Amino acid sequence: MSNLALRVLTAVVALPLLGALIVWQEPLGFGLLVIVVAGLALTEYVHLVLAAASRRLRAEVIAVGVALAAAFYLRPELGVVWVLAALVAASTAVLLEPGELAGAGARLGLAGFGVLYLGLMPATLAVLHRDAPHGAVWVCAAIAVTFGNDTGAYFAGRAFGRHKLYPTISPAKTVEGGVGGLVAGVGIMLAGRATVASTLTIADCLLVAVPAAVLGPIGDLVESMIKRSVGAKDSGKLLPGHGGLLDRIDALLFVSAWTYVYVLHLR
Secondary structure (H helix, E strand, O other): OOHHHHHHHHHHHHHHHHHHHHHOOOOHHHHHHHHHHHHHHHHHHHHHHOOOOOHHHHHHHHHHHHHHHHHHHHOHHHHHHHHHHHHHHHHHHHHHOOOOHHHHHHHHHHHHHHHHHHHHHHHHHHHHHHHOOOHHHHHHHHHHHHHHHHHHHHHHHHHHOOOEEEOOOEEEEEHHHHHHHHHHHHHHHHHHHHHOOOOOOHHHHHHHHHHHHHHHHHHHHHHHHHHHHOOOOOOOOOEOOOEOHHHHHHHHHHHHHHHHHHHHHHO
8 A cells, every 4th residue: 555545544544533532522532532642652752762771761751741641631720740740750760770871861851851742742732622712623723723834834845945944854844835834824724713713813813823833843843853863764653654643743742832822821
């Protein structure tokens, strides 16, 4: 089966399930999905960057990250407490099994970053879904604007791309593609407002789409940097035709975090 056919088949199977959980009136289903995704993405992450560490340490980092995601989802008002506890737990895990001391500091940083990157950031989307008025609309907006930005950047980059955005990390990304992604993201938000999301204002559309045009590529580049640092092409093989789960959610993580902050704390 060709790579394109695998991509389409994976999307046909996954997207209806995702959509059903988003619109389901019981938010716990989507919350549990997000926590599972956090655990799977963390598994890919630790096998990328902590491949030389013991199986026990990798498992502990995954457990701490999943616990952080669950705790933040259950009691987001105690977010600072959960972050501090997660950093202490991850640091202790490395301290108890530092391995070669020359690399212990790097492992400490990778463990701490991992639990925040893939424990806390995915959970913001689940909390947004449950706690925001019209939470399902905001979740769909975050996903749609991320997809629109990525798709617009791809086609604009192929058609007009001349100036490389960050060739060291991602040679295919261009400044022109970034502009195309911005236009597509804004267009998708405005189209959604005009059709199925009348609760959104023009300001909402712009204040989600414009930051997403910056944050989405940052998320993509961060994950690309992680993979390039260890010589990996994909984060894993979980999604046929797409690579790993982290490859699919890298931009969404950053966009979701901003959407959560905007809707629940700034709007």
